[in-house]
Structure formats: structure tokens, C-alpha cells
Amino acid sequence: MAGRRSTPRPSGALGAVRMSAGQWVACAATALAVVVSLGGYGWYQGIVGNITTTQVDTTWDRPTSVEGVMNLLIIGSDVRSGENADYGEAEGERPDTMLIASINVDNGAATLVNLPRDLVVDLPACEAVEGYEGMSPHSGMINSAMTFGGIGCQWQAVENATDVHLDHFVMMDFTGFKDMVDAIGGVEMCIPEPVDDPKAHLVLDAGLQTLDGEDSLGFVRSRYAQGDGGDLSRIDRQQEFMGAMLRQVLSSEVMTSPVTITNFLGAVTDSVTTDDELTVDTMTDLAISMREVDLQRIQFVTVPNGQHPADPNRLVMSDEAPALFEAINAGADLAGGGEDGGGESEGESEGEAEQGPAPEDVSVEILNNAGVDGLALEVQAVLAGEGYTVTGTGNPVARFPEATTVYYAPGQEAAAEMLAGSMESAVTEEAEGLSQTLELVLAPDWAGFADGASSAPEVSVTDDLGGITAEETESAC
Numbered sequence: 138m139a140g141r142r143s144t145p146r147p148s149g150a151l152g153a154v155r156m157s158a159g160q161w162v163a164c165a166a167t168a169l170a171v172v173v174s175l176g177g178y179g180w181y182q183g184i185v186g187n188i189t190t191t192q193v194d195t196t197w198d199r200p201t202s203v204e205g206v207m208n209l210l211i212i213g214s215d216v217r218s219g220e221n222a223d224y225g226e227a228e229g230e231r232p233d234t235m236l237i238a239s240i241n242v243d244n245g246a247a248t249l250v251n252l253p254r255d256l257v258v259d260l261p262a263c264e265a266v267e268g269y270e271g272m273s274p275h276s277g278m279i280n281s282a283m284t285f286g287g288i289g290c291q292w293q294a295v296e297n298a299t300d301v302h303l304d305h306f307v308m309m310d311f312t313g314f315k316d317m318v319d320a321i322g323g324v325e326m327c328i329p330e331p332v333d334d335p336k337a338h339l340v341l342d343a344g345l346q347t348l349d350g351e352d353s354l355g356f357v358r359s360r361y362a363q364g365d366g367g368d369l370s371r372i373d374r375q376q377e378f379m380g381a382m383l384r385q386v387l388s389s390e391v392m393t394s395p396v397t398i399t400n401f402l403g404a405v406t407d408s409v410t411t412d413d414e415l416t417v418d419t420m421t422d423l424a425i426s427m428r429e430v431d432l433q434r435i436q437f438v439t440v441p442n443g444q445h446p447a448d449p450n451r452l453v454m455s456d457e458a459p460a461l462f463e464a465i466n467a468g469a470d471l472a473g474g475g476e477d478g479g480g481e482s483e484g485e486s487e488g489e490a491e492q493g494p495a496p497e498d499v500s501v502e503i504l505n506n507a508g509v510d511g512l513a514l515e516v517q518a519v520l521a522g523e524g525y526t527v528t529g530t531g532n533p534v535a536r537f538p539e540a541t542t543v544y545y546a547p548g549q550e551a552a553a554e555m556l557a558g559s560m561e562s563a564v565t566e567e568a569e570g571l572s573q574t575l576e577l578v579l580a581p582d583w584a585g586f587a588d589g590a591s592s593a594p595e596v597s598v599t600d601d602l603g604g605i606t607a608e609e610t611e612s613a614c
Contacts, residue, residue, distance in 0.1 A: 188406050190413040193289045193306070197261070200302040201511040206468045209238040210295055210306040211249075212288075213314065232280040232291065233311075233358065234375060237301060239465045246434040248471045248598055250461065251376065254280045255368045256452045257445050258298040263290035278451070288412075298454075299440075299462045305415040313408020314357075315350030320400040321391050323347040324382045326356065327612035334362030345614040353378065368452075369439060376437035380607040383435065436471065438604030460521065461602060467518035471598045494552045496524035501556060501575040504533040507541075507583045516579065519586060523559070533578050536568065541583050544568040544576040561587050 213234035237250045256279045263286030265271035272285035282294035288306060296303055309317075318324055325347045332341040339355030339362070341348075348356055357375045364370030391397050441457035464471055501520065505513040513530040521527050536544060541563040545553035550565065553575055557563040561584035568576070598604035 189410040190415070191288065191410060193292060193412045195289070195292065197293050200296055200300050200466070201514050202302040202304065203466055203468050205241060205243040206465070207240045207242055207304050208301055208465065209240070210292060210303045211236045211238050212291070212306065212308040214308050214310045232283060235280055235295070237295070237299065237303070239301070241468060243468075245431070246471065248436050248438065248465070249379070251372045251437070251439045252279055252295065253368045253372060253439065253442065253452055254278060255450065256440070256442060256454065257448075258294065258454070260294050261290075261297050263293065301462050301465055305412050305419070307415070308410045309408050311354055313404065315354050316404035316408065317350070317401065318348070318353040318382070319350040320404040321385055321397060323349045324353055324378065324385050326378065326381055327614035329613040332359065332362055334359045336361060345612070372439050376605060379437060380605065380609075383607045384432070384609060432607040435607040436598040436604050437607070438598045438602050441602060457602065463518045463521045467515065467522065469522070494555055496555070499552045499556065499575065500526040500528050500573065501577050502528050503530045504576065504578045505530070506533050506537050507579040507581050509583070512579055512583065516577070525556070528574050536576070536578055538578055538580050539582065540564055541580045542566055542578050544571060544578065546571040546573060549573060549575065559587055561585050
């Protein structure tokens with residue numbers, strides 16, 4: 138069931154199953170992020186051996202993993218050594234593009250959340266490791282963590298900033314991206330206006346055209362010669378390109394050509410680096426879950442953001458960002474419509490609805506006395522999706538009821554009754570010493586939420602957050 142918390146699933150649970158070439162390539166195309174699934178197809182086990190792996194020490198205090206959901210940190214690296222030296226000089230290595238691919242293995246939906254390079258977050262302390270000097274905790278651009286602490290530090294920085302458990306990472310460099318595009322014969326794109334961007338090595342005429350690997354790389358990297366010159370407009374173009382590339386890989390010309398498939402897989406596996414726990418069996422599990430790709434259920438969105446108050450050239454996450462990450466943590470299906478989860482109940486008049494409290498006016502602390510690991514975080518995601526302000530989670534220190542109980546301060550009875558009423562089995566009790574914040578103590582009798590209450594936060598990427606799907610839309614061409 139989506140949204141349940143658990144330790145990561147053992148790899149290989151579906152390893153005995155294999156797919157047709159068409160199914161396999163379809164899942165492999167999921168917006169470049171699902172390139173990790175390329176190892177699942179049995180005919181290409183030899184190719185999989187080309188993937189470079191690295192060990193990541195994930196011993197920091199991490200968010201809880203979510204059963205039925207696999208979250209991948211996808212990095213397009215701007216390292217300029219070796220074959221990538223043609224793209225200028227840059228000290229160190231940092232993500233040129235970074236996103237979280239959240240794949241619901243239960244229903245085959247995928248949401249890809251871009252994290253802008255200009256996004257400023259609180260970065261964690263990272264110890265020095267071989268080749269990296271480490272860093273102290275500070276506020277900085279989210280993609281700078283890799284420069285100081287390597288992939289492990291970048292992984293930790295993204296988890297800290299989003300509170301999303303990342304199961305694996307996948308990284309690809311410039312050369313690998315070009316080879317992958319060339320392997321499928323290029324990607325058709327609409328270029329609304331002529332482009333001349335020397336920094337991105339890109340000169341394009343306006344109109345509908347097929348971009349080869351070199352031009353595709355320039356197109357997704359170009360910043361100053363297109364749009365408003367900002368990172369956000371560049372991300373919009375990258376999302377459009379990923380959707381177009383997915384459609385190209387799904388085309389019959391690619392799926393029915395063994396040579397094209399082999400070249401595509403070879404290009405990807407030659408240039409991909411993953412963590413060493415992303416095994417072939419795990420890739421197979423992922424590939425099988427995505428075997429029937431529905432373009433409407435593959436979505437791209439940029440993390441909700443706004444201008445940094447102290448620097449107009451930098452960004453910060455907006456108030457909408459937590460709802461997106463909470464929905465991911467709850468295993469919510471973000472491909473649905475953005476219907477409002479509130480509203481009046483049947484038979485309730487408008488006047489009666491206005492008299493009572495609304496979830497948006499209520500804050501609650503969630504304490505876990507049920508003996509179920511991760512339950513408070515699961516309940517937090519649901520209540521936050523309903524509009525409640527969750528001030529914190531943890532274990533009780535003062536009250537240990539045998540029945541799930543909402544404790545409230547004098548004058549907060551209505552709010553407590555509303556909260557308790559959303560659950561299958563909960564009672565209310567006034568308690569001295571509480572502030573205006575309710576205290577929900579989950580007990581061994583916890584039975585979940587009542588019928589009609591959301592099982593996950595209701596947020597639609599396309600309707601609420603301005604995201605797009607992988608479906609083809611009308612273009613300026």
C-alpha cells in the first residue's frame with residue numbers, strides 16, 4: 138500500500154521476471170531518470186557491466202524510506218576532464234542538472250522534480266574524504282555540496298533540504314548524454330527563435346528540427362541566449378526536451394530496431410555512475426514497474442521557489458515545496474487532478490461550515506506511542522496534506538494513553554474534535570499545560586483515517602504546481 142513506511146525492500150524481489158524489448162526500452166526512456174532500469178533486460182547483462190559504481194556512506198540521520206516508492210537522485214555532471222574538456226574549464230565537479238525522480242512502483246507513475254542550481258538551502262557538515270576537502274554547515278547553493286564533499290555530501294544535502302529519502306543516485310556526464318541522443322537518431326524539437334549561444338556551443342535556426350547529440354547538449358545547457366537567461370527557463374527547456382526524448386525512444390523506429398536498442402543501452406551504461414547498491418536485480422524491479430509507460434503519468438516539475446530575499450540572483454523554496462515533498466513521502470499519486478480535499482460535508486450548510494475551525498487554523502504535534510516505526514511521519518504527511526500545521530513529531534514524554542488521543546488546551550475542544558473525527562478511532566481529552574497546539578498521541582489501537590479522509594496529501598503536479606507531462610503538446614512550430 139502506497140505510503141507505508143519501511144526499510145528499503147530487498148533487491149531481486151521481481152528479478153525472475155523479464156520483459157519484451159519494447160516494454161523494456163519504454164521504461165528505460167522515462168525521462169532519462171529511469172536510465173538506471175537499463176540493466177534489467179536479460180539480453181544486455183554484459184552491457185550492464187560497463188556501469189561505474191561507487192560506494193556511498195549513508196550513515197547520517199536520514200528521512201524514512203517509503204514502501205512502494207523509489208526515489209532516485211539524478212545528476213547531470215559538469216565535470217570538464219577527459220572527453221568533457223571541450224566544454225570549458227571549471228574547478229571541481231558539481232551538478233549541472235539535478236533532480237529527484239520519484240517512481241511509484243505500485244502504479245507506474247513517475248514524478249521528476251528539478252532542483253535549480255541557484256537554489257539556496259541549509260547545507261550539512263560533510264567530512265573530508267579522498268579528493269574532497271569537506272565543509273562546515275552553512276547556507277549555500279544546493280549543487281555546491283558535491284564540490285566540497287563528493288556525491289555522498291550531495292546526497293545528504295538533498296535529503297536534508299527536502300526530507301525525501303533517496304534510495305539511489307545516477308550520474309551522467311556531457312559525453313554520455315550526447316552519445317545517448319545520437320544512438321536513437323536524435324530528438325525532434327521545436328525551436329521558436331534562432332539561437333546563438335557560444336558558451337553552450339549552440340547555433341540553431343528557428344523551426345522544427347532534429348537535434349543530434351551535440352546540439353541537444355547545447356540546447357539543454359544553454360542559458361543566456363534563450364528565454365530570460367535564468368536557470369528556471371533553462372529547466373523548462375530541459376523538461377520539454379526530456380519529454381521529447383522519451384517520445385522518441387518510445388517510437389516504433391527505436392523499439393523495433395535491435396541495433397538502435399543496443400547502441401542506446403551501450404551509450405547509457407558506458408557513461409553512467411551509480412551507487413553500488415543499485416544492483417541489476419533492483420534495476421529489474423524498477424523496469425518491470427514501469428513496463429507500460431503512460432505519458433500522462435510521467436510528470437516534470439520544478440520545486441516551488443521564489444526569489445532569495447537577500448540576493449535577486451538566487452532562489453529559495455517557497456511555502457508550496459513542503460506539500461510536494463510530503464506527497465512524495467506519502468506515496469501519493471501526483472498524476473491525478475488537483476481537486477480540493479476540503480469543502481463542506483454532505484448536508485452541511487455554508488453558515489455551519491464557517492462557524493467551525495478549519496484544518497488550516499489548527500496546529501498539532503504528533504507523538505508515536507503505537508510501537509510502529511515511522512507511523513508519526515506517515516500521519517504527518519496525511520495531516521499536512523489536509524491543511525494542518527504539524528509542529529513536530531516524536532515520542533511521548535508526559536502522556537501514554539492506551540487509546541489514540543487528541544489532547545487540547547482549554548478553548549480548543551472544537552479543533553480537537555475535528556481532528557479526532559478524521560480518524561477511525563480517536564478520543565479527545567483536555568490537558569493542562571498545553572499551548573494552542575494540539576497533541577495527538579498515536580496509541581496501539583491506531584486504526585488509520587476514517588472514510589472520506591485523505592490517505593495522502595492532495596497535490597497535483599500539473600494542476601497545482603505548474604508541471605507538465607511527457608505527452609506531446611502544441612508547439613510554436
